Amino acid sequence: MEKVKLRILYSDLRPELEIIEKELEQAVQSSSHLLNDASLHLLQAGGKRIRPVFVLLAAKFGDYDAATVRNVAVPLELIHMASLVHDDVIDDSEVRRGEPTVKAQWNNRVAMYTGDFMFARALEHAAAVRNPVLHEVLAKAIIEVCRGEIIQIEDKSQLDQNLRSYLRRIKRKTALLISSSCELGGLAAGADPATVAHLRRFGYFIGMSFQIIDDVLDFTASDAELGKPAGSDFLQGNITLPILFARDDEKLQALLQRTLGEELTDRQRLDVVEEVRESAGIRRSKELSDRYLQKALRELAALPDIPSKKALRDLAFFIGKRKF
Known part of the structure; x- marks a missing residue:
């Protein structure tokens, strides 16, 4: 059902998104068969293409030129994809979207160079844009994504971290892009x-809501829906919002401290997931996500009334209320 909703939201943008998809495939081509295979493996694993969609819809509020807009949308998606490849190495992830990760299919070195290659291709593709302000925004986005990854490494397995640290991390990791x-x-x-x-x-506000819901779904969705084991973030030592809120329960805090960073059987993993799922951490996380969603909608209300405004509103609600 969720995928059907997304296809409906994207229906008016389908022709432009199909061109972007082809340009992404062209952008990751190189003389190295290994780089080609690794890059296409990630690209063809799918994804919501949320970032290109936001570029396309935002551009409708000005003098829309398809070629110029694509020269912005493609680099942003390449940057996002590069960060995913690096993220999987950092987290030692074996599966993404139901498929083996690049590091699992090949190895860590191939994954790191594939991510670097995608970053470089993003910059090369963006060179077609002549506006220096756009380059400045794009460069800052890359810097913040990298800073977000470093912060995630620093915060790993720190159960006593505060809410501010978490929000700072997801701001750089997800919301700013x-x-x-x-x-x-x-x-x-x-x-x-x-x-x-x-x-x-x-x-920014919808990006914060998006990441919080992602972190909620890591506990509330099934392995099949996620395309990876539920509770993967916790297994990898990433302390997300449901955990930060759930630890207020002394009984649950003891369970989290006992299992964090340990090798868990599937049964033990599912027991932790179930305890967090039934805790107040899920409700409180959804409430914070909804507050960000409402802030996003207030910004949207100030924009001119054009068809893309409704599309952005529908997409915002999808992001804030999705089930997986």
């Missing part, structure tokens, strides 16, 4: 500064 997608779409189309500012803030 979505915020940049909306901002760059508006800038690429020459939208007025006030509109671009609303788009940027909308993207």
